[in-house]
Amino acid sequence: MNRIDNDLLSVQEARILVENAREAQKILASFPQEKLDKIVGRMAEAVHKYAKELAIMSQEETGFGKWQDKFVKNVFASEFLYKKIRDMKVVGIIREDKENKTMDIGVPVGVIAALPPSTNPASTTIYKALIAIKSGNAIVFSPHPKAKKTIAKVLDILIRAAEESGLPNGAIGYLRTLAVDGTVALMNHKDTSLILITGVPKMVRAAYTSGKPTIYGGPGNGPAFIERSADIKKAVADIILSRTFDNGIVSASEQSIVAEDCIADEVRQELRKNGAYFMSGQESVQLSKFFSRPDDSLNPGIVGKSALELARLSGLCVPEDTLVLISEQKYVSSTNPYSREKLCPVLAFYVEKDWMNACEKCIELLINEGKGHTLVIHSKNESVIREFALKKPVSRVLVNTPASLGGIGATTNLFPALTLGSGAAGGGFTSDNVTPMNLINIRKVGYSVRKLEDITNGVQAEEVAETSGTRCSTNQRSIESTNDLKELLEKLLEQLK
Numbered sequence: 001m002n003r004i005d006n007d008l009l010s011v012q013e014a015r016i017l018v019e020n021a022r023e024a025q026k027i028l029a030s031f032p033q034e035k036l037d038k039i040v041g042r043m044a045e046a047v048h049k050y051a052k053e054l055a056i057m058s059q060e061e062t063g064f065g066k067w068q069d070k071f072v073k074n075v076f077a078s079e080f081l082y083k084k085i086r087d088m089k090v091v092g093i094i095r096e097d098k099e100n101k102t103m104d105i106g107v108p109v110g111v112i113a114a115l116p117p118s119t120n121p122a123s124t125t126i127y128k129a130l131i132a133i134k135s136g137n138a139i140v141f142s143p144h145p146k147a148k149k150t151i152a153k154v155l156d157i158l159i160r161a162a163e164e165s166g167l168p169n170g171a172i173g174y175l176r177t178l179a180v181d182g183t184v185a186l187m188n189h190k191d192t193s194l195i196l197i198t199g200v201p202k203m204v205r206a207a208y209t210s211g212k213p214t215i216y217g218g219p220g221n222g223p224a225f226i227e228r229s230a231d232i233k234k235a236v237a238d239i240i241l242s243r244t245f246d247n248g249i250v251s252a253s254e255q256s257i258v259a260e261d262c263i264a265d266e267v268r269q270e271l272r273k274n275g276a277y278f279m280s281g282q283e284s285v286q287l288s289k290f291f292s293r294p295d296d297s298l299n300p301g302i303v304g305k306s307a308l309e310l311a312r313l314s315g316l317c318v319p320e321d322t323l324v325l326i327s328e329q330k331y332v333s334s335t336n337p338y339s340r341e342k343l344c345p346v347l348a349f350y351v352e353k354d355w356m357n358a359c360e361k362c363i364e365l366l367i368n369e370g371k372g373h374t375l376v377i378h379s380k381n382e383s384v385i386r387e388f389a390l391k392k393p394v395s396r397v398l399v400n401t402p403a404s405l406g407g408i409g410a411t412t413n414l415f416p417a418l419t420l421g422s423g424a425a426g427g428g429f430t431s432d433n434v435t436p437m438n439l440i441n442i443r444k445v446g447y448s449v450r451k452l453e454d455i456t457n458g459v460q461a462e463e464v465a466e467t468s469g470t471r472c473s474t475n476q477r478s479i480e481s482t483n484d485l486k487e488l489l490e491k492l493l494e495q496l497k
Contacts, residue, residue, distance in 0.1 A: 010182025013175055014140075018189040020170030021111045021138035027168040028136050029108050033091050039165045040134050044082035046161035047126050047154065051075050054122040058150045062118050064304030069246035073123035073418070076408070081127060081416045090436045091136045101447035106440045108136035110193035113186045113212075117199030119249040119304065119343065120418060121147035124198050125154045127418040129172060133162065135436040137194075141174040142183040144200065146300075152176070180206075187212060194439065198419045199251065204427065215438060216428040217419040219341045220251035221370025222403055223362040225388070226259045226267055227355055227379035234400070235378035236270040239347075242402030244323050247304045248345045252374045252396070252407025252420060255341055256329075256348035256365060258358045264351045275323030277307070278349070279316070284327040284338070287314045287346070291337040303343040310344060332364040340369045355384050359391065366393050372426030376403040395423050395431035409433055 028036075047054075055070035089095075095104040112132050116124040121144060132139035143151035155174050162172060175182050183203060187195050187210045195207045198217040207214045226235050239254050259267045268278065279287065290313060293299050302310060307325050311318045318325070329348045332339045338348040352358040362375060376398040377388050389397045396414065398406040409416035415433040423431030430438055 007179045007181040010177040010179035011185040013177050014182045014186040017140045017173040018111055018191050021140050021173055022191040024168035024171035025110055025138035028171050033089060036134060036136055039162050039167050040130055042161045042165040043158050044078045047157050048078040050157055054154060058122050061150050062147050064119055065246035065249050076410060077123040077126040077418060084416050085134050085436060090134055090440060101449055103445035105443040107443050109439055109441060111191055112137050112139040113192045113195045114139050114141045115197045115200045115203055116144060116151060118144040118146035119199055121150045122154050124418045125151050128196060129158050131436045135439040137439055138171040140186060142186055143174055145178050148178060213429060215421060215430055215434055218422045218426045219370055220373040221255045221341045221365055222374040223256045223258050223365045224254040224376045225358050225362055227381060227384055228260045228263050229380040230378040232266055232270055236274055238402040240274045240324055242404040243345050245404045247306055249304045249343045250404035253404035258350045258352060258361050261351050261353045275321055276326050277318045277322040278326045283316055288337045290314050305344050307345045332368050334368060372422030374403060374407045393425050395421060
């Protein structure tokens with residue numbers, strides 16, 4: 001089959017999938033929350049049984065990360081997430097204020113086009129499918145080409161369990177003939193209501209061009225600031241744990257460390273104790289040559305590789321217990337690969353004289369890339385923490401926690417999510433950890449509580465008061481003007497004498 005035939009088939013398949021999803025969603029929209037919850041429960045239970053198998057399959061197919069950590073994410077996306085959303089009221093009457101006589105009604109948006117990433121293919125697909133059905137929406141996936149077998153396996157499990165529980169046929173679907181044209185057709189279809197993209201930057205422009213609302217979980221470039229009051233041992237342990245989790249491919253993960261000068265040596269020492277290798281200037285340049293492809297996009301050959309694999313790839317000689325590679329840097333620029341997102345266990349290391357300068361460095365890094373995403377601060381000084389929270393151009397400020405786990409809501413009480421919105425700053429329309437509530441419209445209901453006369457009578461009373469006040473004021477000004485004129489005449493008469 002030639003490429004043109006493949007493109008045409010993919011476009012045709014996308015159209016059919018969306019049309020089927022539209023019809024299925026009409027039925028789905030009539031389901032009460034209890035019926036949706038039963039289906040979602042069966043989906044979560046079914047896919048949880050395959051969590052380990054899917055983790056191994058994902059790692060083998062993509063070559064990214066560690067299956068053990070992907071297993072954790074698959075459990076997180078099925079069991080942990082399900083427990084969080086199980087009792088959520090998302091469709092139908094979701095809030096009622098009897099005192100003020102208002103109601104909120106959750107209404108599904110319709111058909112969602114979903115693009116999961118190759119870095120977290122199983123867990124993100126599970127998560128998107130569960131929150132879509134929980135909120136009464138149909139969802140059609142365009143699998144990432146590098147993870148198409150894993151994503152197809154996940155969806156086959158979910159579809160079978162869901163349809164056995166009463167989900168209308170076609171409410172969950174996916175493209176089997178993969179092509180860019182098919183994905184674009186999926187997003188542009190007149191019956192597609194919302195686009196949900198995680199970690200597929202090449203398709204973002206096409207999503208925005210479609211004119212459809214787009215929720216985008218974009219690249220992160222989160223700095224980790226270690227302030228002088230921090231528990232340095234814990235801070236370093238958290239950063240190493242986070243940066244090595246699934247070999248650094250979670251978008252919320254730390255990309256650089258910013259330390260105050262007065263504790264920098266202690267931080268370096270603790271990092272070395274925990275398996276960090278500080279590269280020389282020459283070694284940093286040597287490794288950086290592998291970061292990008294000629295078109296300046298990230299080289300997939302380094303994504304999700306361990307520190308030892310990266311060292312071997314670039315010809316560096318490092319100790320066998322090395323977990324993270326660190327490059328000391330001074331400046332931030334768009335041409336410096338250490339100032340950008342690195343989907344592997346590599347960190348930049350910056351030293352600043354105080355927290356105010358560190359604050360500016362963090363802002364520089366975020367503006368360079370990852371604006372709107374995530375930042376982590378390690379500190380016991382609440383006023384400094386609050387200053388960071390108030391001023392940073394991010395959607396998540398994480399405090400004293402591993403960023404890759406805190407950002408997705410595993411070690412924090414943020415909503416458990418694998419699509420982390422970057423808000424307007426990052427090119428999306430929500431800054432939330434995306435929940436089922438982001439996939440509905442809210443219909444407002446308001447009962448009559450006052451008459452027009454109640455408002456107009458009040459306005460008329462105010463006008464009367466203002467008019468009276470104006471008259472008094474005018475009379476006062478008239479008296480004052482007369483007195484001024486009298487004084488002026490008296491002065492003139494004095495001069496004439």
